[in-house]
Amino acid sequence: MIGIVDYSLGNIxxxxxxxEKLEFPYILSGNPAExxxxxxxxxxxxxxxGSAAGTINALGIKDALLEIAASKRIIGICLGMQLLFExxxxxxxxxxxxxxxxxxKIDTPHVIPHLGWNTLESSKAALEGKDVYFxxxxxxxxxxxxxxxxxxxxxxxxxxxxxxxxxxxFHPEKSGDAGLKILEQAILGGF
Amino acid sequence: xxxxxxIPCLDVKDGRVVKGVNFVGLRxxxxxxxxxxxxxEEGADELVFLDISKTQNGHDLMIDIIRDTAxxxxxxxxxxxxxxxxxxxxxxxxxxxxxxxxxxxxLKDPGLIETASEVFGxxxxxxxIDVKYDPAKEDCxxxxxxGSKDTGIRAxxxxxxxxxxGAGELLITSxxxxxxxxxxxxxxxxxxxxxxxxxxIASGGxxxxxxxxxxxxxxxxxxGLAASIFHNKEVEIEDLKHKLHDExxxxxxx
Numbered sequence: 001m002i003g004i005v006d007y008s009l010g011n012i013x014x015x016x017x018x019x020e021k022l023e024f025p026y027i028l029s030g031n032p033a034e035x036x037x038x039x040x041x042x043x044x045x046x047x048x049x050g051s052a053a054g055t056i057n058a059l060g061i062k063d064a065l066l067e068i069a070a071s072k073r074i075i076g077i078c079l080g081m082q083l084l085f086e087x088x089x090x091x092x093x094x095x096x097x098x099x100x101x102x103x104x105k106i107d108t109p110h111v112i113p114h115l116g117w118n119t120l121e122s123s124k125a126a127l128e129g130k131d132v133y134f135x136x137x138x139x140x141x142x143x144x145x146x147x148x149x150x151x152x153x154x155x156x157x158x159x160x161x162x163x164x165x166x167x168x169x170f171h172p173e174k175s176g177d178a179g180l181k182i183l184e185q186a187i188l189g190g191f
Numbered sequence: 192x193x194x195x196x197x198i199p200c201l202d203v204k205d206g207r208v209v210k211g212v213n214f215v216g217l218r219x220x221x222x223x224x225x226x227x228x229x230x231x232e233e234g235a236d237e238l239v240f241l242d243i244s245k246t247q248n249g250h251d252l253m254i255d256i257i258r259d260t261a262x263x264x265x266x267x268x269x270x271x272x273x274x275x276x277x278x279x280x281x282x283x284x285x286x287x288x289x290x291x292x293x294x295x296x297x298l299k300d301p302g303l304i305e306t307a308s309e310v311f312g313x314x315x316x317x318x319x320i321d322v323k324y325d326p327a328k329e330d331c332x333x334x335x336x337x338g339s340k341d342t343g344i345r346a347x348x349x350x351x352x353x354x355x356x357g358a359g360e361l362l363i364t365s366x367x368x369x370x371x372x373x374x375x376x377x378x379x380x381x382x383x384x385x386x387x388x389x390x391x392i393a394s395g396g397x398x399x400x401x402x403x404x405x406x407x408x409x410x411x412x413x414x415g416l417a418a419s420i421f422h423n424k425e426v427e428i429e430d431l432k433h434k435l436h437d438e439x440x441x442x443x444x445x
Contacts, residue, residue, distance in 0.1 A: 010316075011284045011285065011289070013284075013287045014265075017262050018265060021262075021265070046312050046315065047311065095313050110193070110388045111413065113313070113359055113390070114193070114315065115359070115360060115413070116236070116413060116414070117196065125192050128405075131194065135359075136314065137313065137314065151192055171267075173265060174265055175265065176265055176266055177265070180265060
């Protein structure tokens with residue numbers, strides 16, 4: 001069973017649609033006890049890092065996720081990926097700290113947000129050369145465990161993976177068939 | 192490198208895709224979900240649904256269309272038309288929309304751009320701007336109501352203001368070029384693009400593949416949008432993207 005973390009922020013409808021298309025059973029829950037019973041956790045999110053981190057703390061989800069992370073797969077998508085890292089300058093807040101690195105505003109000569117389809121560069125065959133859909137203003141910096149990037153001035157971290165913790169900066173649920181395959185592989189074991 | 196985006200726009204009235212003929216009479220050209228699927232297969236990078244319904248029932252049908260489309264298509268959906276409040280935006284995002292396009296409501300209350308981008312994140316707030324040239328004043332102005340009402344606001348001023356208020360993207364339609372099929376308003380788009388550092392979707396004037404090549408060669412806009420030329424296959428998206436690719440532009444080939 002997949003547990004989508006529900007913290008009343010951002011749009012989770014399209015992640016639900018993608019899981020239905022891929023035929024994975026899921027629940028949507030903000031209840032730490034229910035989330036502990038799931039095999040895989042998806043941490044979604046669009047919006048503001050500071051408010052998201054605050055909500056996760058307030059609902060007791062942060063502690064549950066830190067505990068779950070010891071034994072189960074956690075997949076953070078977009079802002080959900082950023083929340084896996086140590087901190088962000090957006091709202092000057094702490095993240096879960098499951099991955100090493102900090103989140104900063106994208107420093108690029110190009111327009112912000114980094115919005116649209118970009119190509120993944122990776123040593124992993126499942127990711128290399130795939131076109132995927134990004135939409136974000138902030139990115140992870142000084143990170144270890146990055147397994148795919150996309151060039152947008154700097155190399156933007158696109159997928160992070162350390163053991164059972166996976167972060168995906170783009171929207172696999174909005175990246176056509178290529179995106180659905182990447183999401184499926186993340187759920188089934190990573191890259 | 193980021194790809195140039197090709198975006199078909201579907202005008203939806205009371206649950207059907209329609210096409211205006213010289214701003215009078217609307218012709219029914221199909222079921223929105225079916226047309227969306229066709230565009231997905233042809234390699235459209237995003238879809239814009241513009242709800243031009245005049246009734247509550249028509250707006251409610253739009254919610255069903257978004258829901259049905261989002262269940263089958265996994266590409267970004269932008270919804271515009273008659274959106275005037277944070278609760279309208281929330282309802283559309285919950286149904287499966289990815290970006291919300293706001294036009295006249297933002298002109299009436301610019302604070303909505305600020306509020307909406309704070310609540311939902313600037314990345315999903317796209318401001319649609321309809322622009323017309325006034326030869327007497329030798330300047331461009333923002334129009335509403337399909338180009339019939341002059342707001343008196345200078346287009347360049349409004350573009351800068353939208354970006355300052357937190358818009359994540361601008362959808363700029365040149366009304367003088369719209370429907371004429373003589374190419375995009377390259378001069379205006381170049382100037383507009385130099386004023387802001389958020390992405391711009393260019394709309395109005397595309398009549399053939401060459402117009403898109405010209406658009407991306409002459410300006411730095413992020414995307415080109417068109418409606419009827421895609422609907423009636425005067426321009427096929429798949430061919431267009433291969434042409435752009437051959438011309439050296441980064442595009443997503445499916």
